[in-house]
Amino acid sequence: MRVTLQGIGKSYPTQGGGTFVALENVSLEIREGEFLALIGVSGCGKSTLLELIAGLQTPTAGTIAFDGIPHVGPHPRVSVVFQEDSTFPWKTVAGNIGFGLEMRGADPKARARRVEAMIDLVGLRGFEDRYPHQLSGGMRQRVAIGRTLVLDPAILLMDEPFGALDEQTRFLLGEELLRIWRESGATVVFVTHSLHEAVQLADRIAVIAPRPGRIVRIIDNDLSRPRRESHEAERYGAMIEELRVLLGLEGNREQTRA
Amino acid sequence: MTRIRLLSIVALFALWEVLSLYLGEDYLPGPWLTAQVIADGIARGWLTRATWITLGEVAPAFAIAAVAGLFFGAVLGLSRLWGEIMEPLILGVYAVPKVTLYPIFLLVFKVGAASKIAFGMFHGVFPVQIIAQAAVAHIRPVYLKVARSLSLTPAQTVLHVVIPALVPALVVGLRLAFSLTFIGVILAEIFASRGGLGFLLSAADQTFDVKRVNAVIVVLAVIGVGVNLLFNLAERRVAPVRNEERQATLAA
Amino acid sequence: MSRRERNLVLARVAIVVVAVGILELLARLGTFGPTLSVPPSVMLQTLMASLADGTLVPDVVRTAIEIGLAYAIALAIGLPLGVVLWRSRPLAIAVEPYLLAYYVIPLFAFYPLFIKIFGGGIAPIVAIGVINGIGAIAMNVLVGLREIPRVQLAVARSLMLGQTQTLLHVVVPATIPQAFVGIRLGFIYSLIGVIAAEFILATAGVGYRIAYDYNNFESRSMFATILLVLIASIAANQALISIERRLQRHRRA
The missing domain is CATH 1.20.5 (Single alpha-helices involved in coiled-coils or other helix-helix interfaces)
Incomplete structure (x- = not known):
């Protein structure tokens, strides 16, 4: 499924009576089946943009269309994975993964079959009867990913899904996400503030600048997969450098921003 | 761990025994004598009768306290404004020695079961209300986002997301509510009544029957601790969280 | 504001x-x-009058002394108890179930026992206030100490602070916000314990006056004394809450 953002704006009234412009005039075409990364510094509005596509917030300007049809509110074929742990502590791994299907009234047998398949896909075989508190953070994110993927979404929105995880887990889950993405054929929109994560994963990287949030550049990433810094060191480095400059992280300013 | 806990129970009884030997059985009957008095109370029925009277008052008081507390807690938790306005007022009332208001209950409901049930309810309703309000107000936003992104209906959201998310806090609230309802009923019985464990306690105290006083204290402790343990079991069942997180409820 | x-x-x-x-x-x-x-205005007038002509003053003084004593003793026992339970793991394991079950038993049921042990006078009342307050104080101190982030203690070790320095400059400041919850609740619970004990058991004090007036159908002066208890306890709680807020101010993450 294709997503078209046309002149999207989002502003909030502030306490003092003014307006805070989170996003201004964002237009973007998300292609069917692509892996798109939204990258930007903290507070640039990238998560807001994701929540607008998810229908969790409503834009104050512009339209969002799925396959050319304008839509307001959550779309049944769009699923979200959040940064914070969103697994339900009162349900087992299998229960969590099957939650969406259960709510949509899927036939119990078919549901059980799809949950089984999903447990394999996200690599949680053997843990299906555990509760989230018995799992590591990375495994909980696998559960959250499984819970959204099992609904067979056309669009998978991910809001820094690996943000709370350590570097290694993050890299491994990224590689698995790529495998899952290829197998499922879904369109993935992935919010991150990690340069390496964006370069590792995405077909295209949309760079968002803050205050007001806007897209300043879309970079096509044609590095061959699997991507490693060692494979095409020069082009990999150049792309990281380009992102660094676009994000205003070069030279001394890096320190002032950090 | 279990060994230390068993030892601590032994130590408690040993302390009781030593204290009773030191003060004399006429002042503080020891464990064995108390057990005999309790057995007599069960055999001749005076203790069982009083226990049933008390529990018969505690049960409806607790039920009303639970329902009313959950209802007002949910209402004030959902409305941020009213929640913020009312919270300090409710916490203020919570800090009052409520037993001093018991005469008002007596004047309204007269001596009898009704005044004790009403007072027990009043004594126990606050923790449920306060905890339910906090739980509803602070339910993790990401759960609601999941519900919305899955396009759940409001009924599904409440039934399958909100209520399960609240259950652990509510069990804690109900546990505290039971204890306070129970204590409220006992206080009321001590002050003015013709039956129940509280009445037995004050009657035995006035006739210097220390053996009976001790027997009643033990029964009160067994009921209080027993029901508390049941709630703890329920907590473990509904809220499989790690021990450190449970710590927080220790202070509640 | x-x-x-x-x-x-x-x-x-x-x-x-x-x-x-x-x-x-x-x-x-x-x-x-x-x-x-009894209209609230009449309650207030009656209260003022009985404070002015001194009929209520001895009871107020007595109750205040009892609460003060009970609270001081509860702090003197409860604060170190929390620390000891923090330092000794086996002791904590042994005592914790009792702490959890602490407030589920009507503690004033021990009053007759306390009379046997302490004799008449204010001692047994104070004892009820003490045991009512200790639990909340010890539990919150314990929780506060346990919640000190490990890394803060590691910092103290890496700076090679002595025991006293670690205690004064790391442990105490890290624990104060949670411990103060116990210090506040301890006061409230001591107050509740003392007044409740007076109400059902004693022969003097503010709580006793309410019971006495009830039994003698003096509803005006009963309501006046209830009003005094309400105002005093709510004011005390409010004052303690505002201190607590101030202590927790830099914690709001």
């Missing part, structure tokens, strides 16, 4: 004023029958 906070306070005051006003009106109309229809 922001405008919003000021409005919230105004709303609360308005609610209390309206509630008291309605009570006043209904009482003046005699809605609740002759004994219960």
Whole structure:
């Protein structure tokens, strides 16, 4: 499924009576089946943009269309994975993964079959009867990913899904996400503030600048997969450098921003 | 761990025994004598009768306290404004020695079961209300986002997301509510009544029957601790969280 | 104070004023029958009068002394108890179930026992206040100490602070916000314990006066004394809460 953002704006009234412009005039075409990364510094509005596509917030300007049809509110074929742990502590791994299907009234047998398949896909075989508190953070994110993927979404929105995880887990889950993405054929929109994560994963990287949030550049990433810094060191480095400059992280300013 | 806990129970009884030997059985009957008095109370029925009277008052008081507390807690938790306005007022009332208001209950409901049930309810309703309000107000936003992104209906959201998310806090609230309802009923019985464990306690105290006083204290402790343990079991069942997180409820 | 906070306070005051006003009106109309229809204004007048002519003063003084003593002793036992339980794991394992079960037993049931041990006078009342307060103090100190982030203690070790330095500059400041919850609750619980014990058991004190007036159908002076207890306990709680807020101010993450 294709997503078209046309002149999207989002502003909030502030306490003092003014307006805070989170996003201004964002237009973007998300292609069917692509892996798109939204990258930007903290507070640039990238998560807001994701929540607008998810229908969790409503834009104050512009339209969002799925396959050319304008839509307001959550779309049944769009699923979200959040940064914070969103697994339900009162349900087992299998229960969590099957939650969406259960709510949509899927036939119990078919549901059980799809949950089984999903447990394999996200690599949680053997843990299906555990509760989230018995799992590591990375495994909980696998559960959250499984819970959204099992609904067979056309669009998978991910809001820094690996943000709370350590570097290694993050890299491994990224590689698995790529495998899952290829197998499922879904369109993935992935919010991150990690340069390496964006370069590792995405077909295209949309760079968002803050205050007001806007897209300043879309970079096509044609590095061959699997991507490693060692494979095409020069082009990999150049792309990281380009992102660094676009994000205003070069030279001394890096320190002032950090 | 279990060994230390068993030892601590032994130590408690040993302390009781030593204290009773030191003060004399006429002042503080020891464990064995108390057990005999309790057995007599069960055999001749005076203790069982009083226990049933008390529990018969505690049960409806607790039920009303639970329902009313959950209802007002949910209402004030959902409305941020009213929640913020009312919270300090409710916490203020919570800090009052409520037993001093018991005469008002007596004047309204007269001596009898009704005044004790009403007072027990009043004594126990606050923790449920306060905890339910906090739980509803602070339910993790990401759960609601999941519900919305899955396009759940409001009924599904409440039934399958909100209520399960609240259950652990509510069990804690109900546990505290039971204890306070129970204590409220006992206080009321001590002050003015013709039956129940509280009445037995004050009657035995006035006739210097220390053996009976001790027997009643033990029964009160067994009921209080027993029901508390049941709630703890329920907590473990509904809220499989790690021990450190449970710590927080220790202070509640 | 922001405008919003000021409005919230105004709303609360308005609610209390309206509630008291309605009570006043209904009482003046005699809605609740002759004994219960005491208007708040009459309660206040009666209270002022009995404070002015000194009839209530000895009881107030006695109760204040009891609460003060009970609270001081509860702190003197509860604070170190929390620390000891933190330092000794086996002791904590042994005692924790009792702490959890602490407030589920009507503690004033031990009053007859306390009379045996401490004799008459204020001692048994104070004892009830003490045991009522200790639990909350010890538990919150324990929880506060346990919640000190490990890394803060590691910092102390890496700076090679001595035991006293670690205690004074790391442990105490890290624990104070949670410990103060216990220090506040300890006061409230001591107060509740003392007044409740007076009410059901004693022969003097503010709590006793309420019970006495009830038994002698002196509903005016009974309501006046209840009003005093309400005002005093709510004011004490409010004062302690505002200190607690100040202590927790830099913690809001």
